[in-house]
Amino acid sequence: MNLEDKKTRFLITLVLAFIGGVLFTFLHIPIPWLLGPMTAVLIGSRFQAIQVYWPVQIRDAGLVILGYSIGLSFTKEAVIQIAGKLPLMLLFTLLLISFCAGIAFFISKLSGIDYPTILVGSIPGGLSQMITFSEEVKEINITIVTFLQVTRVIMIIFLVPFLIYGPFFNNSTSGSTIVIADQKVHASLSPTGLLFAVVCIICAFLGKKLKSPTPFLLGPITGAAILTLSGLHGPELPNFMLDLSQFMIGAYIGLLLKPEKLQHKTKILTLAIISGLVMVLFSAGLSMLLVHYFEITPSTSILSLSPGGADQMAILAHDVHADLAMVTGFQLFRLLFIFFVVPPALTFIFKKKSLFR
Structure with missing residues (x-):
């Protein structure tokens, strides 16, 4: 081209x-x-x-904007609140991944596709990591993995907003929820804003060099969070900037699904939709437990546990004024768990080929 x-x-x-x-x-x-x-x-x-x-660079720029905005929510109070819920994050992450592994087993039986391929395609919230992992394992069909992962992400991006805005979820914020300030100032006119911008961009490229998961999101979050925790107050972005970041990310996601490269499209698509729907319903059920036992709003809870990407769930959290730090904390914890723990575990399991014969 x-x-x-x-x-x-x-x-x-x-x-x-x-x-x-x-x-x-x-x-x-x-x-x-x-x-x-x-x-x-x-x-x-x-x-x-x-x-x-x-261009992927436009998507990456959108992620940097979003990452900066998320990083501002990591105040000292928010970090203390998140740290106290780390055992809970681990528990719910294990429950969600275990449930998805079970769903993958039934899909494998119904579709006739080998279990490792379906399992890797069903791991929640780790699209880029699982696609990269499938490239390294010869027995795994990367086309099916990509299709399943992208289908799940697109389904969740469509379904979760309608759940959030539906009658079962309350979008109002509680006293425990940390809300983004209403006052908007232009970051470009502020020396502090320029400092935050430079640090976020440096952290994004540093994260890419270090091969961290989703570096253009995680890097700016880390940079902005460190500056915020050090006592600096970065300016909030105006709404049109957040809309622009959504635009830059959304167009890229629309290009990911390529059913023409897939065999038995109808059968696999049907199973992918069913599995995605079941995952969303299961995460919604878990979120109700979170609401029941802790002071977390329903919107914050389902966005925290939704098996989607951290960037999409953060966009929704912005939109409904959910606890952005809590949502991001849960999502990034699962992302890091999937990045560091799941691939070695899958490699060990796949060596036991007799389990899948």
Whole structure:
């Protein structure tokens, strides 16, 4: 693909994504600048006459913006609150991963696809890590893993907002919830804002160099959180910047699902949708336990335990004024657990091939 071709495809994708965002805003659909571009690009990319392209660097820039905003919520009070719930985070992470492993077993039996492939495709919240892992294990079908992971993420991004805005969840905040300040100032006009911006960008590229999970999200979160905990107060981003970050991330997600590369599309898609729905319902059930025993709002609880990505759940947390630090804490804990613990565990298990014969 030459430079002119890339430019043309990018402009087409940009227009598609913008139309999707405007349409979803007009229809009052939750998080319109994430779901709208994602849906428009996903549908548009299915037509051969429409050639789409979205540079990963734009998605990464969106993650940096989001990461900075998340990092501001990690005040001393929030960190103390999260630290006290670390055993709980471990327990719920193990429960969710164990449940997904069980679902993967039944899908494997129904589809006739080997269990390791389905298992890796079902691990919640670790899309990039599991795709990378599947590339290193010859027995695993990376196309199916990618399809299952992306289908789950897209389903969760669509389903969770409607659960959050539905009658079963209360979007009001409690006294224990840490809410983003209402006052918005322009970071570009503040010396402190420039310091935060430089540190976040450096941390993002440092995270990439160190091969950390989702470096362009985790790096800025870490940088902004460290500065916040040191006593500095970074300026809050205006709403249009958060909408822009959603737009940059949503268009990229819309390009990920490629069913044309998959055999037995209908059967696998059906099973992927069913498994994604069951995962969401199970995480919603766990979230009710969290609400019952701890001072956490229902919205914060389900976003904390939802088997989606930290970036998408943080966007939703922003939108409904949930406890952003708590949601991010739970999501990043599971992300780090999946990154550091799950691949070695899976490698050990897959060596016992007799388990899957």
